[in-house]
Amino acid sequence: NAGVTQTPKFQVLKTGQSMTLQCAQDMNHNSMYWYRQDPGMGLRLIYYSASEGTTDKGEVPNGYNVSRLNKREFSLRLESAAPSQTSVYFCASSEHSAANTEAFFGQGTRLTVV
Amino acid sequence: KNQVEQSPQSLIILEGKNCTLQCNYTVSPFSNLRWYKQDTGRGPVSLTIMTFSENTKSNGRYTATLDADTKQSSLHITASQLSDSASYICVVSVSAPGGATNKLIFGTGTLLAVQP
Numbered sequence: 001n002a003g004v005t006q007t008p009k010f011q012v013l014k015t016g017q018s019m020t021l022q023c024a025q026d027m028n029h030n031s032m033y034w035y036r037q038d039p040g041m042g043l044r045l046i047y048y049s050a051s052e053g054t055t056d057k058g059e060v061p062n063g064y065n066v067s068r069l070n071k072r073e074f075s076l077r078l079e080s081a082a083p084s085q086t087s088v089y090f091c092a093s094s095e096h097s098a099a100n101t102e103a104f105f106g107q108g109t110r111l112t113v114v
Numbered sequence: 115k116n117q118v119e120q121s122p123q124s125l126i127i128l129e130g131k132n133c134t135l136q137c138n139y140t141v142s143p144f145s146n147l148r149w150y151k152q153d154t155g156r157g158p159v160s161l162t163i164m165t166f167s168e169n170t171k172s173n174g175r176y177t178a179t180l181d182a183d184t185k186q187s188s189l190h191i192t193a194s195q196l197s198d199s200a201s202y203i204c205v206v207s208v209s210a211p212g213g214a215t216n217k218l219i220f221g222t223g224t225l226l227a228v229q230p
């Protein structure tokens with residue numbers, strides 16, 4: 001039962017470098033999400049995909065892009081990393097995007113930008 | 115502004131003891147309230163989900179309560195174990211117009227340490 005799988009688990013980038021965080025779920029969920037978690041703050045939504053073929057901005061989308069590659073996969077791209085993007089990133093999925101559906105989280109990617 | 119506040123920020127208890135964590139929210143329109151457990155270095159895992167009409171819900175040694183009138187929730191842990199050491203996050207779901215899009219407002223969590 002893999003659930004939501006994120007890669008990589010850890011990454012160090014230099015300012016200005018680019019990278020893509022990968023996320024895949026095997027629960028046949030329609031909706032997928034990317035969050036960031038910073039010390040002293042609750043998780044904040046970066047982007048989400050309510051269903052395959054759609055993506056929308058969340059609370060903190062600046063500096064990020066996403067791709068819903070297929071129903072299983074949802075990637076997050078940093079085109080030009082900045083120290084302010086140092087954070088722990090979580091991917092999540094839910095059966096659909098209605099307010100009463102359960103969200104399942106991956107184990108996170110700890111990103112450091114130096 | 116939609117907000118979720120939790121108290122205390124951190125808590126240390128002895129193994130076997132009970133504890134209660136608090137959550138106050140100002141979220142509208144309210145859809146449901148969730149409690150998540152997040153172990154160090156892991157993603158959050160759901161413990162309970164409660165809708166407006168539910169006052170209490172249990173999951174093993176975890177019991178959550180909800181008072182929708184005062185916009186308060188609590189998570190009670192009974193007979194704590196070392197494995198209960200984690201961050202406990204209160205999350206409130208906002209009901210968007212038409213029921214679309216699951217918008218979650220996260221609290222900052224209560225860090226619980228259970229000592230032998």
